[in-house]
Amino acid sequence: xxxxxxxxxxxxxxxxxxxxxxxxxxxxxxxxxxxxxxxxxxxxxxxxxxxxxxxxxxxxxxxxxxxxxxxxxxxxxxxxxxxxxxxxxxxx
Numbered sequence: 034x035x036x037x038x039x040x041x042x043x044x045x046x047x048x049x050x051x052x053x054x055x056x057x058x059x060x061x062x063x064x065x066x067x068x069x070x071x072x073x074x075x076x077x078x079x080x081x082x083x084x085x086x087x088x089x090x091x092x093x094x095x096x097x098x099x100x101x102x103x104x105x106x107x108x109x110x111x112x113x114x115x116x117x118x119x120x121x122x123x124x125x
Contacts, residue, residue, distance in 0.1 A: 100107040
């Protein structure tokens, strides 16, 4: 082999080692990014669920207050909904 070819081979080997190190670093960065992304996603889901739960509690409290203020109207509304559901389910 000529000296130029041998020098090219050594240069190629050195470049391959650098490339391997770069790929390993990229893999580590991707792994860290995925880990942080999963943590961020979990936190976002938890916050959204918490907001939804708080909103549901507020709405339930509002409905309970309205039922206490108008018990007869609430009872009639509930009875009417029950009758409608009974008719719909009875048809099937």
